[in-house]
Amino acid sequence: MDFKLGEKEGVLRRAIREFAQKEIPSEHFCLLLEEESRDEDWELAMSTSKKLAQKGWLVMAWPKEYGGRAASYWEQMVYGEECGYWGIPGISMGISGVAWVGPSLMQFGNEEQRKKYLPVIASGEPDGVWCTGYSEPNAGSDFANIQTRAIRDGDEYVINGQKVWTSCAHRARWCWLAVKTDPNAPKKHHGISIFIVDMKSPGITVNPLLNYYGVHIFNEVFFDNVRVSASNLVGEENKGWYHLMQSLASERHSIGPALYGSVRRLLEELVDYAKETQHDGKPLCQNPVVRHMLADAAAEAEMLKLFNYQTTWELTQGIIPIYGSSRNKAFGDQLLERISIIGMKLMGAYSQVDPYSKWTKLHGIIQRLYLLFPGISIAAGTDEIEKNVIGQFKLGLPKSY
Amino acid sequence: MDFKLSEDQEMLRSLARDFLTKECPKAKVRELEADEKGYDPQMWERMAGLGWLGLVFPENYGGTGATFLDLVLLMEEIGRNILPGPFFSTATCALPILEYGDEELKAKFLPQIAKGAAIWTLALIETLGGYEASEIRTSARIGDGQYVIEGTKLFVPNANIASHLLIAAQTGEGDKGITMFIVDAHSLGVEVEVIPTIAEDKQCQVTFTKVKVPEGNVLGNVGGGWDIVEFILDRAAILKCAEVCGGCQAVVEMTNAYAKDRVQFDKPIGSFQAIQHRLVDMFVNVEGLQYLVYQAAWEISVGSPSKLHISLVKAKASEVYQQACLDAIRIHGATGFTKEHDVGLYFRRVKASEFAMGDTDLWRERVAVELGL
Ligand SMILES: Cc1cc2nc3c(=O)[nH]c(=O)nc-3n(C[C@H](O)[C@H](O)[C@H](O)COP(=O)(O)OP(=O)(O)OC[C@H]3O[C@@H](n4cnc5c(N)ncnc54)[C@H](O)[C@@H]3O)c2cc1C
Numbered sequence: 001m002d003f004k005l006g007e008k009e010g011v012l013r014r015a016i017r018e019f020a021q022k023e024i025p026s027e028h029f030c031l032l033l034e035e036e037s038r039d040e041d042w043e044l045a046m047s048t049s050k051k052l053a054q055k056g057w058l059v060m061a062w063p064k065e066y067g068g069r070a071a072s073y074w075e076q077m078v079y080g081e082e083c084g085y086w087g088i089p090g091i092s093m094g095i096s097g098v099a100w101v102g103p104s105l106m107q108f109g110n111e112e113q114r115k116k117y118l119p120v121i122a123s124g125e126p127d128g129v130w131c132t133g134y135s136e137p138n139a140g141s142d143f144a145n146i147q148t149r150a151i152r153d154g155d156e157y158v159i160n161g162q163k164v165w166t167s168c169a170h171r172a173r174w175c176w177l178a179v180k181t182d183p184n185a186p187k188k189h190h191g192i193s194i195f196i197v198d199m200k201s202p203g204i205t206v207n208p209l210l211n212y213y214g215v216h217i218f219n220e221v222f223f224d225n226v227r228v229s230a231s232n233l234v235g236e237e238n239k240g241w242y243h244l245m246q247s248l249a250s251e252r253h254s255i256g257p258a259l260y261g262s263v264r265r266l267l268e269e270l271v272d273y274a275k276e277t278q279h280d281g282k283p284l285c286q287n288p289v290v291r292h293m294l295a296d297a298a299a300e301a302e303m304l305k306l307f308n309y310q311t312t313w314e315l316t317q318g319i320i321p322i323y324g325s326s327r328n329k330a331f332g333d334q335l336l337e338r339i340s341i342i343g344m345k346l347m348g349a350y351s352q353v354d355p356y357s358k359w360t361k362l363h364g365i366i367q368r369l370y371l372l373f374p375g376i377s378i379a380a381g382t383d384e385i386e387k388n389v390i391g392q393f394k395l396g397l398p399k400s401y
Numbered sequence: 402m403d404f405k406l407s408e409d410q411e412m413l414r415s416l417a418r419d420f421l422t423k424e425c426p427k428a429k430v431r432e433l434e435a436d437e438k439g440y441d442p443q444m445w446e447r448m449a450g451l452g453w454l455g456l457v458f459p460e461n462y463g464g465t466g467a468t469f470l471d472l473v474l475l476m477e478e479i480g481r482n483i484l485p486g487p488f489f490s491t492a493t494c495a496l497p498i499l500e501y502g503d504e505e506l507k508a509k510f511l512p513q514i515a516k517g518a519a520i521w522t523l524a525l526i527e528t529l530g531g532y533e534a535s536e537i538r539t540s541a542r543i544g545d546g547q548y549v550i551e552g553t554k555l556f557v558p559n560a561n562i563a564s565h566l567l568i569a570a571q572t573g574e575g576d577k578g579i580t581m582f583i584v585d586a587h588s589l590g591v592e593v594e595v596i597p598t599i600a601e602d603k604q605c606q607v608t609f610t611k612v613k614v615p616e617g618n619v620l621g622n623v624g625g626g627w628d629i630v631e632f633i634l635d636r637a638a639i640l641k642c643a644e645v646c647g648g649c650q651a652v653v654e655m656t657n658a659y660a661k662d663r664v665q666f667d668k669p670i671g672s673f674q675a676i677q678h679r680l681v682d683m684f685v686n687v688e689g690l691q692y693l694v695y696q697a698a699w700e701i702s703v704g705s706p707s708k709l710h711i712s713l714v715k716a717k718a719s720e721v722y723q724q725a726c727l728d729a730i731r732i733h734g735a736t737g738f739t740k741e742h743d744v745g746l747y748f749r750r751v752k753a754s755e756f757a758m759g760d761t762d763l764w765r766e767r768v769a770v771e772l773g774l
């Protein structure tokens with residue numbers, strides 16, 4: 001057993017810190033999922049993606065031939081932590097591209113697709129931005145229930161249907177799309193396939209969906225006789241479900257370190273805030289309730305850190321952390337919820353202020369997080385779904401639904 | 402970074418598990434709860450034979466030179482099985498002797514401990530129940546080359562069978578006024594009374610009436626006692642948390658097995674989501690606690706203990722244990738509420754482990770300090 005990270009990781013940590021202090025405005029605090037909303041945030045994200053690409057960090061895990069530098073799992077983890085801590089935007093190129101489209105293409109795409117799409121993502125250019133079309137009005141947690149159809153027509157497929165909650169569709173050049181190719185398959189997850197779709201294709205309509213705070217994260221996407229080349233089918237036809245289950249673990253795993261980094265930063269900010277803020281004639285930090293709330297959150301943050309370490313370690317041992325990824329996602333979401341609520345409590349009356357107004361404290365990050373965390377905890381699998389996975393596959397309990 | 406135990410550690414763990422399962426089944430635990438001594442001298446001897454009592458001592462003191470992390474792994478197994486007796490209390494005294502004792506003290510006391518010929522316990526807290534230097538009122542006054550100790554200690558584990566006590570007493574004012582003494586438990590003026598506890602774990606009140614202790618029995622420096630107490634607290638807290646963590650694992654495992662087995666409404670109750678998700682929460686929290694314990698223990702083992710990491714563990718452990726036990730009892734239904742069922746044995750130990758070495762609030766406060774609050 002050994003709980004120390006290596007020298008290489010230390011060097012990378014320092015380099016990222018230097019980069020962040022130089023390139024990222026000090027009041028900026030990036031929240032995953034939100035940067036695609038406002039134009040100025042998106043611009044900063046895209047210009048940062050390009051700089052990250054130039055540094056060789058954006059897709060550091062990928063092999064050199066596709067624009068990466070075959071970084072170790074530990075380096076990737078440290079990179080995630082630091083990006084979360086410093087609030088570095090643009091790290092995921094609209095979420096999908098870096099975290100799962102690339103890894104999926106490497107796992108089950110063909111060489112032609114890899115050559116065509118991977119270097120574009122790796123470049124950090126807007127043409128490397130992807131969205132993901134899984135969810136539909138009747139297919140959320142029960143993803144295999146999708147109805148969007150792709151029907152083969154010569155060298156092409158014709159796609160019809162509707163996706164919903166598609167994050168970043170309004171910024172994306174490509175869609176990573178799940179469709180039904182065999183609606184008569186005996187089991188509903190047997191007839192699913194994955195396609196790469198150019199968002200500029202005729203027949204695609206993107207309608208914005210604003211969240212309850214008016215932030216534009218996701219969209220409805222309609223497909224009306226959209227034609228794609230058969231060469232855009234990824235992996236085997238009707239095997240999409242199995243392909244996606246593989247890539248889902250890496251998707252869930254990739255969130256953990258950045259989430260931990262953000263939480264650590266938030267805790268530090270809240271500690272400083274509690275020290276600087278007077279309440280009832282004395283500093284907030286002397287209030288025992290405040291001290292205890294922050295101490296409890298710190299203990300859970302430490303647990304999340306070690307959970308990330310443990311899944312990363314599993315990866316280095318050649319184990320795909322199916323359970324660990326679900327655990328980290330569910331645990332991380334709970335922690336985010338706790339920190340948001342504690343943060344809002346500490347803000348007192350200022351917690352109700354618009355995050356961008358002159359009245360706001362800590363640059364509005366606490367309110368933004370509070371408004372966002374329910375969404376983060378639903379996206380990529382709800383708490384209940386993660387717990388079903390853990391109960392069934394880790395604890396060996398019978399299926400509960 | 403490495404989450405794997407070494408081969409030796411795996412061996413220690415499986416040996417410990419086998420030994421405890423065989424030698425200390427739950428029937429034995431119950432028997433020892435009712436027993437006046439609260440431990441089994443023959444088992445104690447066999448533990449000495451396995452090298453457990455001197456696990457972390459260098460070989461020249463009769464030990465095996467293992468690391469603190471190894472000791473933590475052993476404590477985890479002890480907690481998992483429940484082993485009544487003075488293993489923990491003896492370890493909390495042996496560690497400071499190893500660290501602060503001079504050559505003479507070490508040569509005198511450590512081989513005895515390793516052989517199983519001595520039982521030690523730490524007499525620290527008093528009627529105020531707190532872990533602050535200012536709450537130590539037991540006094541030690543010097544005269545004629547010896548100290549005379551007066552006062553009362555509470556919640557001293559296993560003092561009823563101890564051969565030696567390590568006690569904190571006032572020799573001056575404030576933090577610098579505490580000194581640690583080694584006291585022969587059979588000295589004139591030492592009186593021990595077992596406090597009935599819900600864990601039936603033989604915590605005692607120890608009164609010192611004009612107890613004479615030779616000067617040579619001071620551990621460390623006169624006035625340097627509180628540093629030793631801090632040294633003990635950090636390590637003993639982690640040992641206690643390892644024990645808690647083992648207990649949590651046992652509780653989760655028995656509950657998971659029960660949820661698969663128990664059928665109501667024609668289904669195993671583990672198929673009901675209300676039960677399944679509760680079990681998942683228990684499982685994940687216990688796993689997290691285990692990593693917290695290992696991290697802090699590893700850091701101590703390599704000589705760079707982290708105050709923050711130690712404090713986090715002790716602030717978290719009892720919360721996890723309590724919740725796991727409560728959920729476990731609920732999932733067992735009325736069976737879990739019975740004397741015969743093992744889950745109650747664990748639940749009855751939750752508070753004892755919380756108050757050993759400082760409660761949750763004390764350690765939360767230490768976390769807050771480490772965070773800069
Ligand atoms: C901010 C945000 C961004 C998103 N981005 C994308 C995206 O880019 N692309 C995309 O495809 N999708 C995206 N989604 C959609 C997301 O994947 C789904 O919202 C999620 O899978 C849940 O589906 P649902 O909303 O239909 O809820 P439902 O599946 O209807 O669930 C409703 C409630 O029922 C619970 N529930 C459902 N089934 C079970 C069960 N078996 N056991 C116990 N409880 C159950 C759920 O946990 C939840 O609490 C995004 C969502 C959000 C909030």
Ligand SMILES: Cc1cc2nc3c(=O)[nH]c(=O)nc-3n(C[C@H](O)[C@H](O)[C@H](O)COP(=O)(O)OP(=O)(O)OC[C@H]3O[C@@H](n4cnc5c(N)ncnc54)[C@H](O)[C@@H]3O)c2cc1C
Pocket residue numbers: 663665666670673674675676731732733734735736738
């Ligand atoms: C102090 C005490 C006094 C009692 N006195 C009496 C008495 O005087 N007379 C009498 O007849 N009985 C008495 N009982 C028994 C009591 O009614 C039962 O214990 C209770 O109905 C639960 O049944 P069980 O213990 O068999 O648990 P189980 O029914 O086996 O339940 C085990 C666990 O599974 C859960 N579970 C079961 N079914 C579901 C489901 N469908 N969905 C979700 N979760 C589920 C339960 O909530 C519980 O957590 C007493 C019990 C206690 C503890």
